[in-house]
Amino acid sequence: MKTDPHSHTHHYTAEELRALFSRKGLRTTRQREIVLCELTRCNSHPTAEELLAAVREIDPDISQATIYNTLEAFVGCGIARRISSTLAGGACRYDADMGEHVHLVLEDGRVMDVPMDLSKQILDAVPESVLQELSQRVGFELSGIKIELLGH
Amino acid sequence: MKTDPHSHTHHYTAEELRALFSRKGLRTTRQREIVLCELTRCNSHPTAEELLAAVREIDPDISQATIYNTLEAFVGCGIARRISSTLAGGACRYDADMGEHVHLVLEDGRVMDVPMDLSKQILDAVPESVLQELSQRVGFELSGIKIELLGH
């Protein structure tokens, strides 16, 4: 898998990780440090299974349950995002890049990041006024927007 | 699954169904007629399981495998769409309303349609030029856009 020259993945220091987890109300554990590091390091969008494999190259004793628990915790507190699994046979994919961006989902299940400049143009184009209108009309608070372009 | 008396969804005649399937290269079967009718009738966004239940109220002998086969076929030829299952514990949901529209996905897994006027405003706001630029840059043809607003 190739490196995307437009992606700029942040590398956390141990200190930053500790601060981040603490701020989110999560305990700092060796497993979580490794999971988040690997999730940001491989700037693909791994499935739980792929992430487990990556993580086990660093610590072979980390369990599958921990991967799922951890990803759930990360998603729950906004450290990571779950990406589409709407293509047949799909496992969920995960993303730790919290800069809002658009995903390009290929028919075979691969997921790529849309380069930041284009992502911004797309996201900024969505009229704030429409979102407010919608929020009022349906009575739900909007907490995010997810845009996927489908490609082949 | 409940019937929504206020639904504006189109109701297919037997003729229309036959024509639609034929045009898409699918054979017309009793099962497919029922599945598509139910999928359009209940304007919620059922999971395969929910749809199976609805369909079985009409014909109790329709099998689970047929539901999955049929939905796969419908999605493959553009008769139906698969909607996000990115929330934990999620089964895929399906939608037969082919007018492009935006979905509002709640944290508990429920999916609602964003009203057509607002959906249009959001979708129309995405700059065509950016999509073309992206298509060129990544070398994939874009075949669709999926926008989900997250709410709670």
Next chain:
DNA sequence: TTTGATGCAAAGACTTTGCATGCTT
């Protein structure tokens, strides 16, 4: 010390598959 996190294995949920039979074209 207290409480949340981990690891293990089993269970659960969701989807796909193989194959014999039936139905559409």
Next chain:
DNA sequence: AAGCATGCAAAGTCTTTGCATCAAA
């Protein structure tokens, strides 16, 4: 008649759970 579609049940894949143990706060 030919070939796709169906039904059944089993298998497969992905995810969650119960519980004893361990570690962070």
